[in-house]
Amino acid sequence: MDSFGIVDLLLFLGISQGVFLAITLSLLHNKNKPANRILSFILLIACLMLVGRVFYPRFSGVLFFRIAGFVDTLIFIFGPLLYTYIRRLTFNESPSYKTPWYHFIPAFLHVVFFSWTLFYTREELQIIISEGGFNFVYFIVETVGLISNVVYLAKSYHLLSIYKTAEKANLSYSQKVQIFLSFFLFGISVFMILWIISYANYFMRFKELHFISYHLIWMSIPVFIYIVGFFSLKQPEIFRVPLSKKKTVSKERLNGEELEILKKNLEDLMVNKKIYLNNELTLKDLSKELNTSTNNISWLLNNIHQCSFYDYVNTYRVQEFISKIQKGEHFNHTILALSLDSGFNSKSTFNKAFKMIKNDTPSNYIKTLQTS
Known part of the structure; x- marks a missing residue:
């Protein structure tokens, strides 16, 4: 078993901070509560991923492989939750926006596949793993997960753009939520870029940027958790603007x-x-x-x-x-x-x-x- 070091300490701090913020945000009583519930879930997902990163190198084996396979499902849940969080935080919809079920089809298929692996015996799984039988599966899972998150990130940026226009149409003042969400999405964009580079390094043997790896992503997450949580706790109640779901053609609405x-x-x-x-x-x-x-x-x-x-x-x-x-x-x-x-x-x-x-x-x- 590997000994714990500075990086592990940083990850543990991120886990504890993330859990604390997730619980605190869910207990805040203001108009942002529907959005804060989603943010709490996002923070818990990040914490769970960090837990896996800490223990995976130390407890690798068939049992942990089975657990880790299900935990990887979270990469398909993050994107829809990100979009839902921004939509709930900025737009006034009654009832609160809920992500349609079909957005979670990739996550469902991932769970179904790894449930199927439960039918293998311990010995059979060890043989498959040792022979690299799941390498192609890992490639497909990470490729689909990466594409999915990039798409939802783009959708979130588009939603923020709509909000900026809607805010000027409905408010006579600027809210700090624009700055917060711009930073929030920028931070996630940085993670996506690091993920893409790490993906290219690992699967495509792209070594020009070898110093950027998955380790850098893991070390960045605790810092991001702290900053996002800090701003969220200080965030006042936000005046949410109505969401126009279709463009209306300009016409002579008023005359005479x-x-x-x-x-x-x-x-x-x-x-x-x-x-x-x-x-x-x-x-x-x-x-x-x-x-x-x-x-x-x-x-x-x-x-x-x-x-x-x-x-x-x-x-x-x-x-x-x-x-x-x-x-x-x-x-x-x-x-x-x-x-x-x-x-x-x-x-x-x-x-x-x-x-x-x-x-x-x-x-x-x-x-x-x-x-x-």
Whole structure:
């Protein structure tokens, strides 16, 4: 039996941290709970894989081969769970999205195959293993698993892209979930690249990048578990946006008197009532104030004002900020304080909106006003 070393200690820390985070996330009571349940399951899968990595070199034999064969089924479950987690975290669907059963067909077939190996005696399995009888099976399993995970990773990136567009159409502020998910998917992308290179090294004798191996992947997983879990625990409740499942063709949804009334009421709400000072204003909030549907407001903004809800509201907020600067309020208050008083909910959202609308930074813009 091999002795335990530094790498094994790192893996054990990852296992303990992953189990702790999985349990903690599942107990958090907020709107993210349906998504956190999936993330907890993903973390437990990672922990189980790490356990296998620690004990496989030390307890190799027929019994462990049987167990490991079933554990490998997890590589076919990870992809669907990843997609489900991102969809539950970002989109508002009732009931919560559930992955259709057919996504787990590869996992089912894998279990069926290794269940079939249970009919072999210990001696028969030892002969098959020693003669390399399962080498082709391993190749097929890893190839299909790799392709499956790459496909679900691509689908997850596409889902994040849809969310970014939907967020601008429904929220007047940016949520940190975009940054978290971008990092989350980037980390998984790194693992996929390392996996592909390791796969090529092992099965195709591609030795140019021999220093990248499965060991590097295993050592990276505990670090990833800690970082993802840390951000998840700090993640506030997320306003999930509706998921548009089909594209609608732009048409004359509003016209005549109805259109003019809605335009007038919207302008009154923004100019006189300054509803944009609500730093968590959503499209749904605006529709309630105007006593109309969110679709009507979206149509008005997209076709008449030629902008998204996010851009429309933040244009008013930027003008409010500039008005405060012109009154000299920046001599007594910080730029951040004035931006928050103008309706922005964070410094990053303010800087991003100001740069987009004025094509300049707030500090440079103030300097320009002072010198003119």
